Every structure is written in structure tokens, then in C-alpha cells.
Amino acid sequence: MTGAQAPVRYAYYPGCSLHGTSREFDESLRAVATTLGVGLTEIPDWSCCGASSGHTTDHMLGVALPARNLAIAEEQGFDQVLAPCAACYNRLSAARLAVETEEGFAERVPEIIGRPFANSVEVHNAVELLRDAAPAIEEKVAAALAPNPLDGVKLAAYYGCLLVRPFEVCGYDDPEQPTSMDEVIAACGAEPVDWSMKVECCGGSFSVSRTASVVRLGRSIIEDARAHGAEAIVVACPLCHSNLDLRQKAMVQRGAKPMPVLFVTQLVGLALGLTPLELGMPRHFVNTEPFLADLVQRAKERVAAEQKVKEEAAAKAAARREKVGAAAPSAAAAPSGAGPSTAGAPEDGEAQ
Amino acid sequence: MSAHPRTLAAEIHDATGVNAATCYQCGKCSAGCPMASESDLRPHNVMRLVIQDRRDKALADQSIWLCLTCETCSARCPNACDPARVIDALREMSLDAGVADLPRTIGAFHKAFLEQIRSNGRLHEMGMVMEYKLRSGELMKDVTNAPGMLSRGKLSLRADRIDGVDEIKRIFEKCGVTP
Numbered sequence: 001m002t003g004a005q006a007p008v009r010y011a012y013y014p015g016c017s018l019h020g021t022s023r024e025f026d027e028s029l030r031a032v033a034t035t036l037g038v039g040l041t042e043i044p045d046w047s048c049c050g051a052s053s054g055h056t057t058d059h060m061l062g063v064a065l066p067a068r069n070l071a072i073a074e075e076q077g078f079d080q081v082l083a084p085c086a087a088c089y090n091r092l093s094a095a096r097l098a099v100e101t102e103e104g105f106a107e108r109v110p111e112i113i114g115r116p117f118a119n120s121v122e123v124h125n126a127v128e129l130l131r132d133a134a135p136a137i138e139e140k141v142a143a144a145l146a147p148n149p150l151d152g153v154k155l156a157a158y159y160g161c162l163l164v165r166p167f168e169v170c171g172y173d174d175p176e177q178p179t180s181m182d183e184v185i186a187a188c189g190a191e192p193v194d195w196s197m198k199v200e201c202c203g204g205s206f207s208v209s210r211t212a213s214v215v216r217l218g219r220s221i222i223e224d225a226r227a228h229g230a231e232a233i234v235v236a237c238p239l240c241h242s243n244l245d246l247r248q249k250a251m252v253q254r255g256a257k258p259m260p261v262l263f264v265t266q267l268v269g270l271a272l273g274l275t276p277l278e279l280g281m282p283r284h285f286v287n288t289e290p291f292l293a294d295l296v297q298r299a300k301e302r303v304a305a306e307q308k309v310k311e312e313a314a315a316k317a318a319a320r321r322e323k324v325g326a327a328a329p330s331a332a333a334a335p336s337g338a339g340p341s342t343a344g345a346p347e348d349g350e351a352q
Numbered sequence: 353m354s355a356h357p358r359t360l361a362a363e364i365h366d367a368t369g370v371n372a373a374t375c376y377q378c379g380k381c382s383a384g385c386p387m388a389s390e391s392d393l394r395p396h397n398v399m400r401l402v403i404q405d406r407r408d409k410a411l412a413d414q415s416i417w418l419c420l421t422c423e424t425c426s427a428r429c430p431n432a433c434d435p436a437r438v439i440d441a442l443r444e445m446s447l448d449a450g451v452a453d454l455p456r457t458i459g460a461f462h463k464a465f466l467e468q469i470r471s472n473g474r475l476h477e478m479g480m481v482m483e484y485k486l487r488s489g490e491l492m493k494d495v496t497n498a499p500g501m502l503s504r505g506k507l508s509l510r511a512d513r514i515d516g517v518d519e520i521k522r523i524f525e526k527c528g529v530t531p
Contacts, residue, residue: 020476020506020507045515050466052421053461056421056443057447058527059444114522115519161421161424165424165426165427166426166434167427176427199424204420208494210418217386285500
């Protein structure tokens, strides 16, 4: 389905988090993009999008800061930008919309950023990219020789706010019942669970300034995922990740089983056979090793169980043949049952 | 009143294009608001204050600063009122009017964050946290997380300053923002 298409090229906007607290999102995205044949060229000298602090303080600042990056991408000849961080994706898209729709912005923004800006580049997020690549992911998973460790694993797709809201800004998925990340989970062979907190807020930028609110919100998200049978939560936002991962200790009851929180790119990487180290898993605060070891163990058991079923079926078939063979006169002609076809051949010959 | 020849609703309309009068107080926004349980004013209350032209209360209440800008209210509004955008505009007006009652920690965070961007072009988390501590007075906040963040390569000691940092300074200047 995807084989004959021209390779996809994006101007890559990593954003501050992917260079800092969420390095593993960057590492796993690059590794997965290479495997899927997606070209990423980092926007030269990119600057911060301003995140919540920018637009909360001044509307124009919240538009101009992201617009500078879009202008550079445009100048470099790109027509699409990939912004994996949900907050960056949201601000870049919001700037695009503001310049398109708000009166006077098309003239004022280039003047403020001091660059020509035609507002001609599209902005995409990582989930969108992976959803579009789902057939290719499925193909690769099916073709792999090793058993898929994610087969049947129950996962909660957590979208949070900025990936899907406001609809006018994001618009790539439904704001209340999004399915894009669930589709990616399914393409990896895992099972997306149906749960209630998909699009609830994790507390976002209050992580430092109002931690108690973040703990309250994160707790209800983790507990709801657990109650619906999820073994891990999948995210596509550095803020969601650090709130649910770094602060999880304060959210769950002492002694409760830790809930691993994976970036969607890490999940796809695991399905594509990349190693946890390549995907930056050791950078998480909630140790993913027991979870990953369990997946590998279950995959082994699954393979062993399948093998056993096959062997039992073969043994039964052999026993049946032996019965038939014993009834025939010269069963001793084939002493060591080499295989069903060779075992059957002399019998046929005998019958003639 | 005489200090403001135009109503708050009119000013909000100019700034955002939202006609606050279209809010019929169904409360769906507040039902979904993640901060409703911690705020005195919930989104539909804020909309009501705008319609009633209660400028002093709307601009000076702390609740507008407890909004996470998660946009749930605006996504769910059955009449397309966009409370999130209105609250965003109120925050800006509240800062301009010098009546903002933003909790010290939240104000410190925004200022520390923007100062990092203005001076480096990108967020330097370590620098931001240091500045946050000084501005908020929360000196010991998250100190125990620092070694874990460092050993996981999540914090860098040096700021990643971009070449075009002067461009960023100019953007802040032209927008009239000094963190």
C-alpha cells in the first residue's frame, strides 16, 4: 500500500522538551522514522513556541513565536512541518490559523518576526504520521521473524488536551472520541482499551507551579486506565509524560503496581523490533523493565503454547497413521517415521 | 465606570471575536473543567461576569489564572462561546490593568519560562527552574527529583542558545512583553 509512494519529507520541529526532559521522544521518533523511511530535517536555529506561558501572557506573542519557525521551514522549501510535542503542535497550528483568519495578522506577523511569511506550511503531529503509516507498521510487524512482544497487550491511548483541542486548530481527529492513537496501537498488534479519560487534562504546565492539582488529575487518569484493564498508558505529549511518569509516585497508592507510560513512538519502535535502549526507555522514572520483561516472557510462552499445540496435533496424526500402519501387513518397511508424506508414501505403494 | 467608555463584553468581542451574550449559562463548560473544584469562578461564571460588565470582579479574581487552557470548555460549548479564549483575553487585560491576582507560583513560572525564551530562544529547564525558585520562593521545590533527572539525561547544565536570539528579543519587544 505504501511501498511505491515517494519518500515523505518533513521539516522537523523538535521543540524544547524533546531536546531536554523528553529526549526519549526525540530518540524513539528518529529511530522509528528511519525504519519507516520518513525523512526528518530539523528546522535550522528553531526557537521555542512559547507554549502556554506565551499565549497566556500576550496573544500576539503566542502567535509570533511559533510563526518564526514556520517562516524558516517555508524559507527552506518545505511544505509540511512535523511537531511531535502536543503543545508545540498546538501552538504552531494555532499560529497558522490566527494568521489565516484574524484581521491584520497576515501583515503584522511578518513585520513582528522580521521575516517573510506566506503561511504555506502544514503542521502535523507524530500520531498523525504514525496513523497514516499504520498499514506499513502492520506489514512490518507481520513480516518480522521474532514474535511480536506487543501481541494482545492492553494499552490505554491517552490524548490529553493539546493534540485534539480546539478542533478548529487541530482537527485531525475527533476532540471527544479520538481514535488515531488507538489505530496505531492496534497496528502494533496490541489491544487499545476503551476508557473514560482519553481527552482529560493532566494539569499540563502546572507541573511545577501547582503540583497538587497535577497529582489530583494524574491520579484519576492512572486509576481509570487501570480500572479498564490497561497494562500501560501511551502518550504523545512531553507534558503528559512527565506529569504521569515523574510524578506517578505521588499519584498512586503505596504498593500499587506501577503504570508504565510510553511515548507512542516507543510503542511503535518495540513493534518494529527496536531495542528498549534505542528507544530511550531507561530514561523513564517508572521503570519499564519489569513490564518489558513480562511482555517478552509472555511472547515466549505464547510461542511455546503454539508450538505445543502444533506438536500435539502432529503426534495425534502420527498416532493415527501408526494405527492404520499396524493394520497394514508390512509396517516394518518404514521403521523411523520420517514425516507424514514419506510415511504415507510406502503405504500408498503397498496398496497398489 | 466612567474610566471605561465601552463595556467589558464589547472589549472582549474586539479582542477575541466572541459574543459573550450568546452564552446561555448551561454550565456544560464548568462540568468538564478540570480546575472547577479548585476555582471560585467556573467558566460559565466568568462568562456571566463579562455579560454583566462586572469588570473589577472578572479581571481581579484569581480563578482566571487557575485555567489550564485545556480547552475542554470551548470544545464542549453547545453555542460556540469559547470561554477558554475569553479567559485568555481576560488574563491579558488583567495584567494590563495591573489588577492580576495570580498566585505567586504561577506568575513566577510564566515569568521564568518567558525569560528563558527571551534570553536563549529556547527553554533551558535548569535555568528556568532556578529562576522559578528565586521568583516563587519555593527554594526546595522538587530538589529530590534533580539527581534522577540529571542521571537520565533530562537536564542539561548549559543553555542551548540559538543564533537568532536577537530576533526573539525583538519579537518580545514588538509584542510589548517584558518578562
